[in-house]
Amino acid sequence: VGNISDKNTRLHIKSEIRVLGIDDSALLSDRIMIVGAVFRGGDWLDGVLRSEITRDGMDGTDTIIQMIKPSKHFVQLRVIMLDGITFGGFNPIDIVKLNEETGLPVVAIMRKYPDFEKIESALEYLPEPEKRMDIIKKAGKIAEVTTFADQRASPLYIQWAGLEEEDARRIVQQTSTRSNIPEPLRVAHLIATGIVFGESRGKA
């Protein structure tokens, strides 16, 4: 299980720590745009990455790795944040592999506690349902986090790989500067929806 790996090291969280937040866009076709927002801490946008994955495919993990590693931002990045662990429908992101292949800690953020029974039934209609479920389960333990921005807001749920739970919590809290979700994910979502629909909408 990813988030109890021996390789976890303590994360040094500076205020301008470079965080890449990745979100997907709407399911409008078979190719789904994914957007990465490179942030300095919770403060400002330093770069934008874009790639494409297959709707309900199995190429999400490798596509994200290929989007990140050749980027000029790669050497400065310290954390990857994902909007959940399935992108573009049920294209599962293997956060353990993503951590291993990039050397970067990964934190996946969810607004709701995942309903595994519902996910498992949905996967039955897709190829390789067991393989997808294995990747989803591999993300390990789920923790609840209340972000600093608004103590009254609903909590977030996180999964992580390559860092300690406490550090995963801290980086989520520290980057949630403008709302109750981390700024790199809020902005990746605004960009992804704005580009696809012509105007940004909703919440990451």
Place this chain on the structure above:
Amino acid sequence: VGNISDKNTRLHIKSEIRVLGIDDSALLSDRIMIVGAVFRGGDWLDGVLRSEITRDGMDGTDTIIQMIKPSKHFVQLRVIMLDGITFGGFNPIDIVKLNEETGLPVVAIMRKYPDFEKIESALEYLPEPEKRMDIIKKAGKIAEVTTFADQRASPLYIQWAGLEEEDARRIVQQTSTRSNIPEPLRVAHLIATGIVFGESRGKA
């Protein structure tokens, strides 16, 4: 001439004033993506708009008006900033019309003082060169602005419509929080290049 219009009123510049920065993307095809970044002052991204204009066309002004007016952000916007007054090659943006039809002050920002002779020769190879040149000249007086972010940096050049020169200078300076160009334009540029090339590049 736009920037000496009688209708100019003094602009009340609050720290969270909503500014829309618009930039175009690279000339990769005949349809050029334009991106609008809705900012709160120089601080944070509030929304993303996207539309498309014709390379070397004449549809830039109307497309920008149509991108802005139906937006949910429209009622909150107080200023429009443009990366220059020609988009997508030589598609000229009529800043006086843009101001009149949206009711919003417009500031166009350039990194270099425009070379009108060079522009005029280039326009000879396009349809309606006089009409394009008229739109470009209509933008009026050009002023030099040094932004606060780095006094040693090269100055910017601005043209404006629907506000006083002093207010145009102030809003450019006040929103240049992270670099020597206004944050709404810096971010619109990162998004436009990131989406088109897969990774953001260069300066607005």
